[in-house]
Amino acid sequence: xxxxxxxSLVNAIKASRRQFMIGxxxxxxxxxxxxxxxANGGEVTIISDIGNAGQRAVLDSIAADxxxxxxxxxxxxxxxxxxxxxxIRSYLVVGAPDVCxxxxxxxxxxxxxxxxxxxxxxxxxxxxxSDKLGATMTAVTVNGKQYGLPLGGILWGLxxxxxxxxxxxxxxxxxxxxxxxxxxxAKSAGxxxxxxxxxxxxxxxxxxxxxxxxxxxxxxxxxxxEGKIPYTDPTLKPVFDKWxxxxxxxxxxxxxxxxxxxxxxxxxxxKKAAMMDLGGFIKSAFPASEEGQIAFAxxxxxxxxxxxxxxxxxxxxxIPAKAKNRQGARDFLAHFYxxxxxxxxxxxxxxxxxxxxxxxxxxxxVNIAVESLKGVKGTSQYYDRDTDPDMAQDGVKGFQEFMVKxxxxxxxxxxxxxxxxxxxx
Amino acid sequence: MWKKHRxxxxxxxxxxxxxILFGTIIIASSVESIWISFLDWDGVGQKSWVGLANYSExxxxxxxxxxxxxxxxxxxxxxxxPPLGLALALLVNQQIAGMRILKSLFFIPLVLATVTVGxxxxxxxxxxxxxxxxxxxxxxxxxxxxxxxxxxxTFAVVAAALWPQIAFCMVLFLAxxxxxxxxxxxxxxxxxxxxxxxxxxxxxxxxxxxxxIALAVTVVGALRSFDMIAVMTSGGPFGSSEVxxxxxxxxxxxxxxxxxxxxxxxxxxAIMIVFITWYLxxxxxxxxxxx
Numbered sequence: 188x189x190x191x192x193x194x195s196l197v198n199a200i201k202a203s204r205r206q207f208m209i210g211x212x213x214x215x216x217x218x219x220x221x222x223x224x225x226a227n228g229g230e231v232t233i234i235s236d237i238g239n240a241g242q243r244a245v246l247d248s249i250a251a252d253x254x255x256x257x258x259x260x261x262x263x264x265x266x267x268x269x270x271x272x273x274x275i276r277s278y279l280v281v282g283a284p285d286v287c288x289x290x291x292x293x294x295x296x297x298x299x300x301x302x303x304x305x306x307x308x309x310x311x312x313x314x315x316x317s318d319k320l321g322a323t324m325t326a327v328t329v330n331g332k333q334y335g336l337p338l339g340g341i342l343w344g345l346x347x348x349x350x351x352x353x354x355x356x357x358x359x360x361x362x363x364x365x366x367x368x369x370x371x372x373a374k375s376a377g378x379x380x381x382x383x384x385x386x387x388x389x390x391x392x393x394x395x396x397x398x399x400x401x402x403x404x405x406x407x408x409x410x411x412x413e414g415k416i417p418y419t420d421p422t423l424k425p426v427f428d429k430w431x432x433x434x435x436x437x438x439x440x441x442x443x444x445x446x447x448x449x450x451x452x453x454x455x456x457x458k459k460a461a462m463m464d465l466g467g468f469i470k471s472a473f474p475a476s477e478e479g480q481i482a483f484a485x486x487x488x489x490x491x492x493x494x495x496x497x498x499x500x501x502x503x504x505x506i507p508a509k510a511k512n513r514q515g516a517r518d519f520l521a522h523f524y525x526x527x528x529x530x531x532x533x534x535x536x537x538x539x540x541x542x543x544x545x546x547x548x549x550x551x552x553v554n555i556a557v558e559s560l561k562g563v564k565g566t567s568q569y570y571d572r573d574t575d576p577d578m579a580q581d582g583v584k585g586f587q588e589f590m591v592k593x594x595x596x597x598x599x600x601x602x603x604x605x606x607x608x609x610x611x612x
Numbered sequence: 613m614w615k616k617h618r619x620x621x622x623x624x625x626x627x628x629x630x631x632i633l634f635g636t637i638i639i640a641s642s643v644e645s646i647w648i649s650f651l652d653w654d655g656v657g658q659k660s661w662v663g664l665a666n667y668s669e670x671x672x673x674x675x676x677x678x679x680x681x682x683x684x685x686x687x688x689x690x691x692x693x694p695p696l697g698l699a700l701a702l703l704v705n706q707q708i709a710g711m712r713i714l715k716s717l718f719f720i721p722l723v724l725a726t727v728t729v730g731x732x733x734x735x736x737x738x739x740x741x742x743x744x745x746x747x748x749x750x751x752x753x754x755x756x757x758x759x760x761x762x763x764x765x766t767f768a769v770v771a772a773a774l775w776p777q778i779a780f781c782m783v784l785f786l787a788x789x790x791x792x793x794x795x796x797x798x799x800x801x802x803x804x805x806x807x808x809x810x811x812x813x814x815x816x817x818x819x820x821x822x823x824x825i826a827l828a829v830t831v832v833g834a835l836r837s838f839d840m841i842a843v844m845t846s847g848g849p850f851g852s853s854e855v856x857x858x859x860x861x862x863x864x865x866x867x868x869x870x871x872x873x874x875x876x877x878x879x880x881x882a883i884m885i886v887f888i889t890w891y892l893x894x895x896x897x898x899x900x901x902x903x
Contacts, residue, residue: 273865276656297868301657386846442739442757444849577867588850591760602674 230260231515232284236271239471242535249532253522259515279303283507285516288338291326291503292568293412295335297576298505304334305506310517314524323541326501326568335503336524339538341466342556343393343498343569345484351378351458352482359484363429366487370438373461382460383439383590384451391586392570392579393464396498398426401489405496405565412573414611418603427600429489431593444587466500467537467552483555485562499566501541581606642881649874655864659871666875675851676876679859682766683835683883686855689770690777690834694826697781698819702811704782705789715786721776722783730843733772734759737844759845762852769853773840777833781826788822789815821898828891835884856880 233250237243243265250261264284266274275289279298289295298304311317311333317324323337347359355376360366370380385391399408402425410416411423433439440451440460452472454460463469464486470478485495504523506516523529530545537550539557548554571579585599614621649666653659670676704715721729736743739757748755758768792815800814816823838857841847847854847862854862856876864873 280656298656303656386848388846388848442760444845445737445739445757445760577869580862580867584848584850587848591762591849 229512229515230262231286231512231519232262232264233286233519234264234266234271234275234278234284234288236266236268236288237536238268239536242532245532245535249523249528250519252528253519256522257518259518261519279507279509283509283511285510285512286504286506286519288502288504289335290568290572291323291335291337291501292572293574294572294576295327295503295505296329299329299334303508305508305510305513305516306332306334307336307506307517307520308332310336310520314521316524319542319544321541321543322566323501327503335505336520337541338502338504338529339533339536340499340501340541341468341538342483342560343397343464343466343500344486344559345381345462345464346455346469347462347482347484348455348458348480349482350480351461357461359482360487362488362491367432367436369461370433370436374437376461378458379440379454379460380438380462381433381440382451382454382463383443384446384448385443385587385590386445386447388580388583388587389569389571390448390451390464391590392583393498394430395426395582395586396567396570397464397486398430398489399423400496400498400567401486401493402426402429404493405567408496408567409573412567412570414575414578414607418600418607423600425490427589427593427596430589431596434590434593439590443590467550467556470537470552479551481552483552483559485559494564495562496565496567497560497563498569499560499563500569500572502538575610578603578606578610645874645877645881647874648871649878651871651874653870654868655870662871666872670872670875670879675854675859676856678851679854679856679876682853682855683837683880685766686770686773686834686837687831689767689774690830691827693774693777693781693830693833694823696774696778697783697826698785698823700778700782701785701789705786718779718782720779722779724776726773726776726839727843729772729776730769730840733768733775734844736772737768759853760849762849765845765849765853769840769844770837772844773833773837777830781830784822784826784829785819788819792818824894824898831887835880835887856883 233246235243235246237246246263250263253259254261271288275287278284278287280303289298295304311324316333316336320337323340324333327333327335327337345359352358355372357369357372360369373380383390383394396408399411403422407416407422411418411420416422440454443451448465449472451460451463452465452469455463455469456473456477462484467483470481473481485497488495504520506513506520510516523532524542526542526544527546529542530540530548533540533545534548534550534553537553539553539560540548548557567573570582574582581603585603589596589599648659650661650663651659652662652665700718704711704718724732737758739745739755739760742755744758745755756764758764796818797810797814800810805814836857837855838861841853841855841858842861845853847858851859857880860873860876860880863869863876
């Protein structure tokens with residue numbers, strides 16, 4: 188499943204991260220003027236999995252604008268986000284649209300390996316994207332070829348309410364001792380220190396990522412994701428020891444498996460919980476009038492000296508290999524990917540633009556994330572995007588069990604190791 | 613030509629579309645599922661023959677036994693639906709003012725999609741603000757987080773699923789009660805049967821066929837249970853509320869293991885076959901008796 192290529196991606200991310208971060212969010216005058224391809228009529232079909240109504244409206248207007256310029260009709264079929272995750276596997280094989288949304292990294296690679304996504308390196312060359320994209324380009328690159336256009340990035344970390352922290356006189360914990368003290372303070376204030384809903388399983392994966400990145404660093408974390416380190420490896424022991432310490436100290440929401448991340452986010456908004464580990468989309472759990480209260484802090488340091496690595500996941504847009512109108516799809520993507528259009532599209536979602544020439548965001552959360560990324564040494568995507576989907580499914584399930592029954596750690600890890608051995612032969 | 617063969621052509625023409633549908637959608641896909649269960653396949657890529665490896669892995673998988681146990685819990689608890697449905701039917705079948713409203717109150721869960729029932733019960737069980745928490749709160753107690761507890765979760769989900777199932781059985785029995793032979797009931801009355809005796813010796817024997825259908829539908833409903841689990845728990849916490857049907861879905865869709873999922877489906881099919889064989893035998897016997 189894995190290759191040397193992916194490690195080289197990591198190195199590339201590390202190398203170009205700095206340039207990317209400096210460029211991102213900074214407004215530059217658009218130099219590349221878009222020229223529509225020969226207006227040839229025809230039709231481009233898109234399957235969209237966007238749940239956000241505002242963002243769908245932006246996509247609609249970009250599509251209408253494209254039709255006006257080129258005469259190409261654009262049909263957008265909207266799907267439920269979760270349902271799309273299962274539907275994509277059948278429609279890529281039979282009845283592919285011309286453009287579809289998906290996730291980069293290993294999630295994309297799974298389809299690239301099976302020849303289901305079109306190689307769009309030609310579009311990259313023609314539009315000169317490599318100069319504009321920086322590090323996120325590696326997230327859509329396999330064996331030196333590009334298979335998608337990166338969309339918004341999500342920086343993961345701890346979110347909290349400014350008013351609550353000001354009221355209690357708290358500051359965001361910087362290191363492990365701070366974090367433990369903060370938890371005690373939150374508990375004595377009658378709040379859950381960390382809001383957590385694990386019904387959808389994946390939030391546990393994010394927590395594991397943070398702990399492992401802070402303790403073992405990026406390289407070892409990615410080696411684990413690629414199946415090169417066993418789950419029973421002694422380097423993981425401190426990760427679960429520390430995690431268990433938090434669980435036993437009642438840091439996390441009680442009965443977390445019975446509700447999802449949205450309810451957990453609501454608990455933060457309602458001041459029942461003090462912090463929550465998520466991406467900027469946490470704002471959807473807040474009433475619009477209180478979005479200004481949301482603040483971000485990086486996950487605290489655990490082992491001094493380990494550099495700051497973060498989960499930074501990137502969504503992307505692709506052309507299926509079996510698309511009927513592959514040229515039309517390229518023309519549409521070139522139009523869609525213009526800095527102004529892309530900027531408007533991502534602004535509605537609140538994610539970080541991959542292009543360094545998008546207009547600056549008006550969303551304070553995005554700007555905070557952009558600022559925070561400057562101090563980041565390297566990034567992983569997210570547990571369920573970095574590792575094999577089969578492994579991820581068993582992994583997040585195991586972490587959920589660990590959070591409820593930490594005493595079963597050895598059984599759980601032995602089970603995960605069995606899965607790893609089966610998948611990464 | 614048509615006139616000559618009409619006698620056998622007409623039934624054939626009616627049966628053919630059904631046979632084609634049944635053949636392709638049920639038979640062919642079942643056979644294909646069994647075939648896939650011998651393969652290692654992720655759903656889109658290369659298939660490779662692995663023989664019985666999926667089965668030997670399945671029988672060594674602790675999750676399989678959790679799912680199987682839950683299937684049995686579903687089956688046993690669902691057996692409460694026919695008698696409770698009958699009791700309700702007898703209750704609402706009386707000529708009392710306002711009974712229609714009562715009837716429709718019991719009937720309502722059948723109108724709702726099971727997914728809706730699942731979502732609503734998910735709220736009822738919520739340990740923070742659900743109805744259950746309110747009730748416990750009245751007595752100064754804290755409600756258990758039913759859906760987060762590996763020992764309670766299946767019972768909680770089945771309890772929610774029973775609600776529409778009981779209503780369904782009630783409707784079946786109501787229809788049966790409407791078809792009671794008034795001659796036999798009158799004869800029973802002449803012989804002095806009333807109350808319990810009337811029910812046991814006169815009414816129930818006439819409901820035997822309906823009761824059998826209610827039982828069959830309930831067994832099938834229990835074995836194919838899936839949607840309530842998907843909505844209420846997603847199989848969680850950590851797989852403790854999964855049944856075979858959900859485990860098959862999870863393995864095929866989320867873990868990209870169609871071969872393994874097909875093996876689970878085949879095992880579920882084998883369990884169903886036992887029941888179907890019994891069902892067909894009883895049906896045939898009943899047909900003979902009534903003839």
